Amino acid sequence: MKNMDYYIRSEQEVYENIIRNRKELLQDIIQMKHANYEAIVIFATGSSSNAAFAAQLYMSAKLAIPVYVEEPSTAANYMLHLNKNTLYIAISQGGHSYSTIHLVEEIERQGGNVFTLTSDLTSPIAKAGTHTIDLGMGIEEMPYVTLGYSATILMLNLIALEMALLQTKITETTYQSEIAELQxxxxxxxxxxxxxxxxxxxxxNELMEAERIFFIGYGATYGVAREGETKVTETIRITSFGKELEEYMHGPYIGLSDRDYIIFIEPHGLLENRADKLKQFLKGHVEKIRTIYANTGGESTDDLLLGLNTAELLTPLFMTIPVHLLSFKISKEKGINLEVSAFPEFDQITKSKI
Structure with missing residues (x-):
C-alpha cells in the first residue's frame, strides 16, 4: 500500500532522478537563453505554496532578483497585471487545482507566458498551459502530499541554478558545486x-497528547513551518500553526498556553540567535519546546539533530522529513484513515479540484 511513509522513503530515488535528468526536465527554461527577468512570481496554494516559500530565498539569492509567492485566486481575480520582465510560474502538483488552472488560463488569455509545474502531464493544468514542466516524480497517489512538496522545492532550486548559469550570474564551477551539494x-x-x-x-506519547502545535521557522524554513501547519491540520486534525519567527514574536505569543507544543525549525542561519532569545522567553511559560536542528546544536536531549552541515537555504530539502513522518505516525496511531476522504462531498460542492 502506497501511503505517506512510502512516499517519504521514495524521496532519495526521486531526488537522484531529478538531478540526473535536470537538463531534459528543464529544457523549456534552458531555451530562454536571452531572457533576463527582473523578478519571478510563483503562483501556488496549499503544499505547493509551502514548497514555493521553502525555495523562494534560494532562488532569489542565485538570481539576484526578487521572488514572490502569491495565491492564484487572489492574483487572477484582483491583481493580475502582467509584466514582460517578470517570469511567472504556476504550481499544481496533482494538476487539478481550480484556482491555479483558472490563473494559467487567464495569463494565457492575456498573452502572457507562464511555466506550469505539475507531476501529471495529462492533467487539466498541463493542458491549460503552453509551457509545462514535469516534476519528474510520477503521480503521487495520496491526497496528503509529501513527495510532491519536496520534489517541488528541488525543481524550483534547479530552475534558479539553470537560469543563473545561462545568465552568467554564477560560474560553471559554482554551478557544479551547487549540484554536488544537492547530491x-x-x-x-x-x-x-x-x-x-x-x-x-x-x-x-507527548505528540499524541498535543492539542495545539506551533511550528516556528525563519528564512527558508518558514516554508517548512507552513508545511507543518498544513500536514498536522490535514492528518492529525488538531489545531496547528506555521509561523515565521518574527511574525510569532509580534502578536501570536500573547495567546500562548502552557499546554502548547512548540517546534522550532532551526537551519543554523542568520536568525539563530534571535530564535534562541524567543526560546529563552518561552521556557518560562511553556513546557514542551522542541527544536529540529539541521545539523547539531542545543543542550536538550529532547531536540532532533539531523546531522547535516549544508547551506541554510537548502535545508528545507530534508528538514520537512520529521514533520511529514510525525503527521503520518500520529494520525495512524489515532486511527485516522488517510486513504479515505474525510469530507467526500467537498470537491463536488466547491469545485476546488477539476
Whole structure:
C-alpha cells in the first residue's frame, strides 16, 4: 500500500532522478537563453505554496532578483497585471487545482507566458498551459502530499541554478558545486529519516497528547513551518500553526498556553540567535519546546539533530522529513484513515479540484 511513509522513503530515488535528468526536465527554461527577468512570481496554494516559500530565498539569492509567492485566486481575480520582465510560474502538483488552472488560463488569455509545474502531464493544468514542466516524480497517489512538496522545492532550486548559469550570474564551477551539494543532501536522506523516527518514537506519547502545535521557522524554513501547519491540520486534525519567527514574536505569543507544543525549525542561519532569545522567553511559560536542528546544536536531549552541515537555504530539502513522518505516525496511531476522504462531498460542492 502506497501511503505517506512510502512516499517519504521514495524521496532519495526521486531526488537522484531529478538531478540526473535536470537538463531534459528543464529544457523549456534552458531555451530562454536571452531572457533576463527582473523578478519571478510563483503562483501556488496549499503544499505547493509551502514548497514555493521553502525555495523562494534560494532562488532569489542565485538570481539576484526578487521572488514572490502569491495565491492564484487572489492574483487572477484582483491583481493580475502582467509584466514582460517578470517570469511567472504556476504550481499544481496533482494538476487539478481550480484556482491555479483558472490563473494559467487567464495569463494565457492575456498573452502572457507562464511555466506550469505539475507531476501529471495529462492533467487539466498541463493542458491549460503552453509551457509545462514535469516534476519528474510520477503521480503521487495520496491526497496528503509529501513527495510532491519536496520534489517541488528541488525543481524550483534547479530552475534558479539553470537560469543563473545561462545568465552568467554564477560560474560553471559554482554551478557544479551547487549540484554536488544537492547530491550530498540526497545521500543524507536515509539518515534523516532514521534520526526522525527515533525522535518521534521518543516523544510519541507527548505528540499524541498535543492539542495545539506551533511550528516556528525563519528564512527558508518558514516554508517548512507552513508545511507543518498544513500536514498536522490535514492528518492529525488538531489545531496547528506555521509561523515565521518574527511574525510569532509580534502578536501570536500573547495567546500562548502552557499546554502548547512548540517546534522550532532551526537551519543554523542568520536568525539563530534571535530564535534562541524567543526560546529563552518561552521556557518560562511553556513546557514542551522542541527544536529540529539541521545539523547539531542545543543542550536538550529532547531536540532532533539531523546531522547535516549544508547551506541554510537548502535545508528545507530534508528538514520537512520529521514533520511529514510525525503527521503520518500520529494520525495512524489515532486511527485516522488517510486513504479515505474525510469530507467526500467537498470537491463536488466547491469545485476546488477539476
Amino acid at each position: 550530498k543532501i540526497t545521500a543524507h536522506l536515509p539518515k534523516a529519516i532514521a534520526q526522525s523516527e527515533k525522535w518521534i518514537e521518543a516523544h510519541f
